[in-house]
Amino acid sequence: MPRVSFEHITKTYGLMKVLDDLNLSIDDGDFLVLLGPSGCGKTTLLNLLAGLLDVTDGRIMIGDRDVTDLDPKDRGLAMVFQSYALYPTKTVHGNLKFGLSASKLPREEIEKRIAWAAKLLQIEPLLNRKPGQLSGGQRQRVAIGRALVKNVGVFLFDEPLSNLDAKLRTEMRLEIKKLHDQLKSTVVYVTHDQIEAMTMATKIAVMNAGVIQQFGTPDEIYERPANLFVAGFIGSPAMNLRKAKLSTATGKIEAVFASGVRLDVSDYPFAQTPAEGAEVIIGLRPEHFTLAANGPVAASFDVPVQYAERTGPDASAYFRFEDDLLALRVEPDTAARLTPGEAVSVSYLKGKANLFDARTGQRM
Amino acid sequence: MTDLTVSQKSLGAEVAVRSAPYFPRKKKAITGRSIAVLVFLSICALFFCVPLYVVITTSFKTMEQIREGAMFALPNVWTLEAWDHAWNSACSGTRCEGLKVGFWNSVYILIPSLILSIGLSIVTGYALALWNVKWAGPFLFVLFICAFVPFQIIMFPLISMTAAMKVYGSIWGVAIIHAILAMPVLTLIFRNYYKDIPQEIMSAAVMDSGSFWKIFFEIILPMSGNILIVVLILQITSIWNDYLIGVTFGGLGGQPMTVNLANLITISTGTVRYNDNMAAALLTAIPPLVIYFFVGKLFVQGITAGAIKG
Numbered sequence: 001m002p003r004v005s006f007e008h009i010t011k012t013y014g015l016m017k018v019l020d021d022l023n024l025s026i027d028d029g030d031f032l033v034l035l036g037p038s039g040c041g042k043t044t045l046l047n048l049l050a051g052l053l054d055v056t057d058g059r060i061m062i063g064d065r066d067v068t069d070l071d072p073k074d075r076g077l078a079m080v081f082q083s084y085a086l087y088p089t090k091t092v093h094g095n096l097k098f099g100l101s102a103s104k105l106p107r108e109e110i111e112k113r114i115a116w117a118a119k120l121l122q123i124e125p126l127l128n129r130k131p132g133q134l135s136g137g138q139r140q141r142v143a144i145g146r147a148l149v150k151n152v153g154v155f156l157f158d159e160p161l162s163n164l165d166a167k168l169r170t171e172m173r174l175e176i177k178k179l180h181d182q183l184k185s186t187v188v189y190v191t192h193d194q195i196e197a198m199t200m201a202t203k204i205a206v207m208n209a210g211v212i213q214q215f216g217t218p219d220e221i222y223e224r225p226a227n228l229f230v231a232g233f234i235g236s237p238a239m240n241l242r243k244a245k246l247s248t249a250t251g252k253i254e255a256v257f258a259s260g261v262r263l264d265v266s267d268y269p270f271a272q273t274p275a276e277g278a279e280v281i282i283g284l285r286p287e288h289f290t291l292a293a294n295g296p297v298a299a300s301f302d303v304p305v306q307y308a309e310r311t312g313p314d315a316s317a318y319f320r321f322e323d324d325l326l327a328l329r330v331e332p333d334t335a336a337r338l339t340p341g342e343a344v345s346v347s348y349l350k351g352k353a354n355l356f357d358a359r360t361g362q363r364m
Numbered sequence: 365m366t367d368l369t370v371s372q373k374s375l376g377a378e379v380a381v382r383s384a385p386y387f388p389r390k391k392k393a394i395t396g397r398s399i400a401v402l403v404f405l406s407i408c409a410l411f412f413c414v415p416l417y418v419v420i421t422t423s424f425k426t427m428e429q430i431r432e433g434a435m436f437a438l439p440n441v442w443t444l445e446a447w448d449h450a451w452n453s454a455c456s457g458t459r460c461e462g463l464k465v466g467f468w469n470s471v472y473i474l475i476p477s478l479i480l481s482i483g484l485s486i487v488t489g490y491a492l493a494l495w496n497v498k499w500a501g502p503f504l505f506v507l508f509i510c511a512f513v514p515f516q517i518i519m520f521p522l523i524s525m526t527a528a529m530k531v532y533g534s535i536w537g538v539a540i541i542h543a544i545l546a547m548p549v550l551t552l553i554f555r556n557y558y559k560d561i562p563q564e565i566m567s568a569a570v571m572d573s574g575s576f577w578k579i580f581f582e583i584i585l586p587m588s589g590n591i592l593i594v595v596l597i598l599q600i601t602s603i604w605n606d607y608l609i610g611v612t613f614g615g616l617g618g619q620p621m622t623v624n625l626a627n628l629i630t631i632s633t634g635t636v637r638y639n640d641n642m643a644a645a646l647l648t649a650i651p652p653l654v655i656y657f658f659v660g661k662l663f664v665q666g667i668t669a670g671a672i673k674g
Contacts, residue, residue, distance in 0.1 A: 072571045084564075
């Protein structure tokens with residue numbers, strides 16, 4: 001089973017450089033999610049791997065084969081598209097069969113594989129229907145089936161769930177994950193949905209403006225974002241990012257906000273000893289705040305409630321803090337008790353702060 | 365649909381009215397304006413219908429009745445004599461074999477030029493729209509320009525070219541010229557139609573098969589029903605009704621029906637046989653009409669089938 005690597009990939013459209021000297025490599029069996037906002041180059045990267053676009057410079061390896069100049073059909077890949085891209089005039093069976101048209105397999109083998117994929121995806125009753133007669137979820141299954149029959153080591157997904165409704169999306173998410181566990185294949189999956197990324201990936205590459213901002217496991221990405229972009233992009237509500245100055249005057253290392261609130265960051269694993277008065281951006285996750293301060297906290301301060309909203313099992317409360325809103329995750333019943341304008345004492349848990357250099361935006 | 369009709373029948377007309385969304389509209393009173401519009405439209409209709417009426421009735425009359433001069437009278441005796449004469453034995457020039465010679469010539473011109481023009485332009489359009497073709501933009505521009513070059517300008521070069529190919533003055537000459545002249549427009553039509561096929565379907569096909577011809581025959585051609593019907597109607601009518609190319613390139617042996625008809629009517633000795641002429645004109649006009657009737661139905665079916673939308 002193959003490992004996929006991009007080596008010094010550059011891609012330009014005319015004068016515009018979309019990707020510049022990009023390196024990325026994933027191991028066999030990995031579920032890599034390329035995550036980023038629209039136009040960050042993630043789909044371009046996927047299409048380069050698929051062979052639908054030509055690289056301007058660099059090398060793409062699948063296993064120990066250099067596939068940079070190979071035709072898409074010869075790369076040993078299967079792809080699932082955002083719009084499903086089923087052939088409208090062919091039946092489901094015909095669609096699956098066409099997926100094997102380049103492989104010159106004997107007829108029995110083709111039928112065996114179609115039957116296997118149809119059983120796995122539970123689309124057997126649909127085999128004689130045309131795509132126009134299928135629902136969105138069923139089309140998605142057929143599209144996945146067309147990729148499965150090829151029996152390849154690497155599957156590519158291009159935002160496959162973004163056309164489905166919320167409930168189906170959750171179901172299909174689980175199913176794709178299950179398929180991956182079952183088949184142990186390598187998956188490259190493009191999405192702008194961070195929940196998909198967090199739940200399915202074994203590795204996430206967060207991209208912005210054609211550059212990989214961070215590459216790591218979902219936990220690493222969430223707990224230790226490498227820079228301000230990743231910190232702001234992952235998490236909902238987003239991480240609270242505030243300017244502060246470091247102070248070592250009291251013997252501890254503290255981040256001092258403009259309003260004078262001091263937050264203890266002595267236990268932060270600084271890469272190098274910070275200078276007194278260094279400008280930093282401090283990142284505070286909404287769920288690391290608490291309203292009931294018991295145990296060690298890094299800071300406690302009073303802030304007025306702006307408003308609270310419930311999102312089902314969770315609730316978020318927003319407080320006014322230094323001319324901006326501070327988002328907190330709170331218990332739903334607590335949120336119901338908060339009245340706008342009321343000042344509440346909030347605390348931030350010890351050892352949970354993220355510190356970024358204010359000048360470079362990189363994690364300290 | 366069947367369920368609905370059953371319920372409508374069993375429950376009576378009232379239910380049928382209610383089951384469909386019903387928006388009552390005010391009944392318009394007849395005003396002077398609407399009468400004026402009606403009169404104008406009726407005159408317009410008459411303008412087209414009266415000559416047609418004369419043509420049709422005259423074709424069924426005998427020469428004796430025509431000589432009496434009552435143009436609008438119905439035939440005293442309905443006879444197919446004129447039709448038979450026009451088809452089988454009317455003289456154009458020195459040959460007296462009727463229109464059937466021209467009819468078959470037209471058919472022999474039509475079929476190869478249809479196959480040639482559509483076959484070439486559909487593949488060119490497919491390649492230009494869905495594959496990376498070098499210089500596709502300039503090529504399209506040249507095609508676009510070619511579509512507007514009047515045929516008369518390039519007539520003489522074409523004559524010498526067909527003469528060099530040794531097809532001048534034959535059915536093949538006419539067929540090839542038709543095919544070539546239709547190429548630019550047809551290619552643009554196909555190219556624009558295929559441009560609307562979702563890019564992802566092509567990407568999927570390229571990853572699945574990668575073969576130019578396999579994708580064309582298995583994926584693209586089955587999606588082309590609508591546009592093929594449109595192009596077919598366009599080509600059949602323009603080729604069948606053409607006169608200039610036929611008279612220029614057909615020589616003596618390869619004259620299509622229109623040329624045959626013109627000769628039949630203009631070159632005549634003795635009395636003008638109006639009934640023959642009318643019958644001949646109608647015979648020439650019938651084939652495109654038949655095509656419209658048959659293929660027009662398919663055309664509507666093609667649209668409702670919605671071949672493109674996945």
